[in-house]
Amino acid sequence: MQYPLYVHRNGSTGFRASFPDFPTADASGDSFDELTRNARATVEAMYDRSEQLIAAPTCSTSELQALQMDDGNGIWVFVDIDLTRVTSKSVAIQFNLLESLLLQVDAWAKKRGMTRSAFLTRALVDELKKLEG
Structure with a gap:
């Protein structure tokens, strides 16, 4: 599946990036290829x-650009995650x-650096845990 990744320059020689759909998965690399390999490996290891x-995956360009992580100094790319x-x-x-x-959901998701889908998924999982416990 293709997931969006926000990429920044890290100094003059490397890159760093974050996934809005995987808020705890950050990656870096000395080259763009190394960055995308590391990003893919990070997410795949988290969920193996x-x-x-x-x-x-969030595919809405307007939703991605509205996130706080999009500071206008990076680029969005899509990474194939197995x-x-x-x-x-x-x-x-x-x-x-x-x-x-929906406006409230989007505002809370934005505050947490998450997409709408990630926020709703997290909220549903948390609510189901409360019902089970």
């Missing part, structure tokens, strides 16, 4: 044989929300 719910070893699978869904609720 995992049953964690993984957010579907999630075949993950035992849970994400699926795209469509549902309706009040516009005011």
